[in-house]
Amino acid sequence: MGTFDDACIFRDVPPLREVRKKMFREGKEVGFVATMGALHDGHMSLVKHALEENTDVFVSIFVNPTQFAAHEDLDAYPQTWEEDLKKLKQIQDEHAASSGPNSDSRIRGIFAPTVKVMYPTLPPSSDIAGNGSFVTITPLGNQLEGASRPIFFRGVATVCTKLFNVIQADRVYFGQKDVQQSVLIKRMVKDFLIPTKVRVIPTSREPDGLAMSSRNVYLGERRRKDAVVLSKALFAARDLYNAGELRGAVIRNAATEVFRREAVAKRKDGKLESSCQIEIDYVALSDPENMAMIRDSDKIDPSRGAILSAAVYVQPVDGPKNQDELDQRLVRLIDNVIFEPRE
Structure with a gap:
């Protein structure tokens, strides 16, 4: 070749x-x-x-x-x-x-x-x-x-x-x-x-849903398994929108609930905000044309659709087991899903 x-x-x-x-x-x-x-x-x-x-x-x-x-x-x-x-x-x-x-x-x-x-x-x-x-x-x-x-x-x-x-x-x-x-x-x-x-x-994804990124190589095997919670949270919110939900607060809460359920449960102190592994930077619902925030008190305009985006910090693993894990640094990952317009 x-x-x-x-x-x-x-x-x-x-x-x-x-x-x-x-x-x-x-x-x-x-x-x-x-x-x-x-x-x-x-x-x-x-x-x-x-x-x-x-x-x-x-x-x-x-x-x-x-x-x-x-x-x-x-x-x-x-x-x-x-x-x-x-x-x-x-x-x-x-x-x-x-x-x-x-x-x-x-x-x-x-x-x-x-x-x-x-x-x-x-x-x-x-x-x-x-x-x-x-x-x-x-x-x-x-x-x-x-x-x-x-x-x-x-x-x-x-x-x-x-x-x-x-x-x-x-x-x-x-x-x-x-x-x-x-x-x-x-x-x-x-x-x-x-x-x-x-x-x-459209975003290219791994079979488990994780968005492909040059930064994924930093994660290592154990963190790689944890990081898939990012796409799972976004997909859950998209499913809710596709089922007819338009309330901003309900949509965002659907995503954050996945983080709490699948990430917090693994944490020693049970608090996502002080997690040593997965920390949310933001979960945001935005207008598709200008990324202006759709407030929790607002509803999505179904004729325009929306973008749900999120960013997380993936901390080094608890209890590193090898040199690669000892050398791990903070990794920031982003992802999003598109809520397609509909009548």
Whole structure:
């Protein structure tokens, strides 16, 4: 199978722009998938959709420092370059095999720039008041994930604006798991008149329901079993909505009750808030267009539907049994479900 040759790997902007100019003249349809590497099946689903809908696809692999706060896990973020290239080559080969000889869609390039290429003037700052050229989307970027991680969406919007300027894709692909990010990217594209279409692909999940994430590799076997409570809680609330329930408080309580029942029962002190394993950051019911909070006292508008999202902190295991468990660090996981509109 092999991997990609050097002609497909772009480390700087000018060579990629020369290729892109030629593609404009040839009338190519271009899709783009932005990643930070450590690719999993969720990323592959985005690339697969891009290959199906475009003649040429670009994938970026860049761990963006401006979306990590000083206390977060930038240095520990998994680096899996060779494995990532093999996975991309495999998905391209599988697409070619399933599409037949008349399909010419392919991964045209992997953009893997240095930090200096992406931030050419000043070193990137993770300070809220740090110097630099940033893109901010408010109030959307300040709530939920933005409240817990104050610089996160500034970093996401900034790097995506840069990447979109470089690739100039007809379509860009994001996963529903990062639902607030997807809503924010749509808003950014609209407000800054960026000529691309944002495609949001349903969340890829493990067989037990856990949303696929590059951070799952940090969990280990025991925590991995505990973490599935996140998706179970969201699914329980979605089932209630699908059965006709619209009251905000009842919907949210259905999710938090699953956390209490399945997580608190395992805790030594019986209190989720002081748990040494699973702690809720938020469980939020939001408008699907702007992520505005739907209050507990309100009802969901069934013609609009809603988004139920949650974030949890998974603490190191009680009583570590090996070195890997001794080395465990706090892991933050997010997930969501869509409450589809109905009459």
